[in-house]
Amino acid sequence: MIPADATFDGTFPFAPHVTDAPGFPMHYVDEGKGEVVLCLHGEPTWGYLFRHLIRALSPTYRVVVPDHMGFGKSATPPDRSYWLQDHIDNLERFVLALDLRDITLVLHDFGGPMGMGLAARHPDRIKRVISANGPVSFGQADQVDRLLANAATAPWFQWILKAQADGSLETVLGQLGYTILSTLKLNGFEDHSIITDAWLAAYGAPFATPADCLGAIGWTKGFATGMHRFEVPDAAAIRAIRTRPALAIWGMADRTLQARYFLPLFRDLFPAAAVHELPGVGHYCLEDAPDLIARLIADFLRQS
Incomplete structure (x- = not known):
């Protein structure tokens, strides 16, 4: 776990906040005032x-x-499972602890199904949905088929399945810091010019x-062993979320969540929404x- 006050040479200068509401110390950034923009990361990133x-x-x-x-x-409790439903x-x-309402979701990677899981349980709290290379799995009939078709050609998912089969997954990901x-x-990840110490x-x-x-091991192992379960929205939640303003921004050089499999999920749920396909991203x-995406979202x- 990173020290709460770590700024990484000033590149992350935001005041730390911590809540124990989920049953472990969860860190979060809470900057600004106004409508809530809730940003959800995936694997193996963070805020x-x-x-x-x-x-x-x-x-x-309020971001x-x-x-x-x-x-x-955030903490990495040793006695918890790290499946999708646990994260939801x-x-x-x-x-609920922060009583966030009128939320604009910004979804990346597994933040997509996590945020949509929240939307399934509390559609009244969601005002907008923004997918930024984050799947909006929300009860579509073909969502599992698309995930499996993507996994068959995505290098990351192919490695996960191979490593789980030969027993190396936990050993390799246990060295993720290196x-x-x-x-x-x-x-x-395409822009090597931003890499610094x-x-x-x-x-x-x-x-x-x-x-x-x-956490990183649990997420990948959950996929390899079929432990992740999408939240199933009821008919009322689907009707409500379909009415929300939505936006998709997709880096087309994504090798892990390929646009051909996941943008149709977004378009099925939000047929009138704008979709920005970003070549070379x-x-x-x-x-x-980052600048283009911030401008599109603003x-x-x-x-x-």
């Missing part, structure tokens, strides 16, 4: 991914960015020891094109 967006939006909005269990500055449970407790750059690159430290520090890697779109918030 650092949203640092540029926090700066861009916090003068006008809330939790680090999920086992990631970033944690997020629900977090949102291999973080190669992991990010495998998934689709501080940047590498920010993404590697959460995984200093094998015990610190339980990878899975970590908020690293590859414009969307103003217009909706």
